[in-house]
Amino acid sequence: MKKSGIVLLVVLCTALCAAITGQATVAHHGMFVVFFGDQEIGYEEFAISSTGITTAGSSSVGGQTIAVSTVLRPDSYELNSMGVTLTGKFQDGKFKASAGPAQLSYVLPQPYMVVDNNVFAQYQQVIDLAQAGIEEVSVLTPALVLMSQQPVLLGKVWRGEKVYYAVGDQKVEMEEYGALLAESVYVRILAHEGKLTVVEVPAQGVKAVLRGYENGQTAADDTSEEAERHRSEEFRVEAGDVTLAGTLTLPQGEGPFPAVLLNSGSGPQDRDGNTPPALMTSMFRLMAEYFTELGIAVLRYDERGVGESTGDYNAATFSDLMDDIRALIAYLKGHPEIDQHHIVILGHSEGGVFAPILASEDPDIAGIVLLGAPSAPLDKIMIEQLEHQASLEYVPEGQRQLLRDQYLPLIRQAIADAKAGKSETMMPLNLEWLRQHMAHDPAETIKKVKQPVLLIHGEEDVKVLPYHSAVLEEALRQEGNDKVESHVLPKTTHEFTMFPYDNLAYDPTDPWKTPPELYEIIGRWLTATLLD
Secondary structure, eight states: OOOSSOOOOOEEEEOOHHHHTSOOOOOEEEEEEEEETTEEEEEEEEEEETTEEEEEEEEEETTEEEEEEEEEOSSEEEEEETTEEEEEEEETTEEEEEETTEEEEEEOOSSEEEEEETOOGGGHHHHHHHHTTOOEEEEEOTHHHHTTSOOEEEEEEEEEEEEEEEETTEEEEEEEEEEEETTTEEEEEEEETTEEEEEEEGGGTEEEEETTOTTOEEOOOTTOOOOOOEEEEEEEEEETTEEEEEEEEEESSOOOEEEEEEEOOSSOOOTTSOBTTTBOOOHHHHHHHHHHHTTOEEEEEOOTTSTTOOSOGGGOOHHHHHHHHHHHHHHHHHOTTEEEEEEEEEEETTHHHHHHHHHHHOTTEEEEEEESOOSSOHHHHHHHHHHHHTTOTTSOHHHHHHIIIIIHHHHHHHHHHHHTTOSOOSSSOOHHHHHHHHTOOHHHHGGGOOSOEEEEEETTOSSSOTHHHHHHHHHHHHTTOOOEEEEEETTBOTTSOBOOSSOTTOOTTSTTOOOHHHHHHHHHHHIIIIIO
């Protein structure tokens, strides 16, 4: 789930083959460059031999610097991080840990992998395990001992196919490996001649690359071609003192075409619907491709201060963001290939707050699609989501306690400060944006909407709980608008990714995958609303 603030929690794993299989690991040393999204945030120096793995690294994210050093040997382990030291021994099928005065012992079935946060070189041992034919392993995460959590989990490792990695004009043949930790966290590993080269945790947006390879990427299949089925044009729209940039995707043939304008949720997002690396579904790009195939034009844009758009997103108010959408609607209406009377607004989360306002004030809007939209003012949503998350059994107790004892008091104080008219609070929040949201009641506004409405919610939405969709539907029907269609997608989150627990549809190697039903449902509704 997405939480306020950025927490760098990189789950990494290792197992000394000297301890497990009697085989020596590949000698290797050097430096990894660490990236969070596209931003370089740190480094890790390492040395690997048959007698052990040593690391020393430092990464900085969100103003916080995390320094970690480790020594892993066949019979012992040592972790030093931020002034805290943990040591442990591997004896008699157990991991015997010491952290200050605490002496703890955990059963550790073989074969096993040792896991720690913000460490990368240890992944060399995943390569060794997979090459030795080992598939299922115990996963030991020593750092969890410091969090008073169970440190022994389940894991799998495997060897994949050969891939090509392009560095400049050179293509290097690599071996691909994978690790699955705790049945939900997928780690992609690339090796060159048996030596660890790239470690990537897609769900966390973290990647470590051996120095010299950091400007490379996995080479695409030169023979793959995709037929061009639509046209795209870039645009610039003036919205007050801000210039909004985006892409208008048009069907082949002659217009005018009906159109859908895609509007994202809170937080600075680009035209693809992404906030790298925290949110990478590319949902809006996929929608543009899907809907254009149906004969519908799609407008998507970089929010102010994002990508090629100017301005400062963090300084924008509720009214500023509304004015941005109004400027985009005006652009669509004036475009020669767009049917100005057949425009739909699709809003996700906060965008689902804006869409009903715009539809109620503009009868030319042909309908609205609301994804994960709230039915209550933002202050109530903020409190509700944190209280709900703090009650979830699958959330580790340490995180639940953090939500109860730290985040909730901070949010309540921010709400109080906003109500008091203050300009600042202890959290990095735009209080004027929050004040304007608090003054708006989505359930009352949607009663003014007379156009067709499509509501879609994720069953496992822990930010805007699924019942909000039912409240909005009831408000519409009470006012006589029966042109309402509502869906709850099973095992789907607020971001419309697949819920990772007890879900056969979840693919840990593709954690940002969105369900095909999302596009199919919207596509059918758009066809009926705009084309039939």
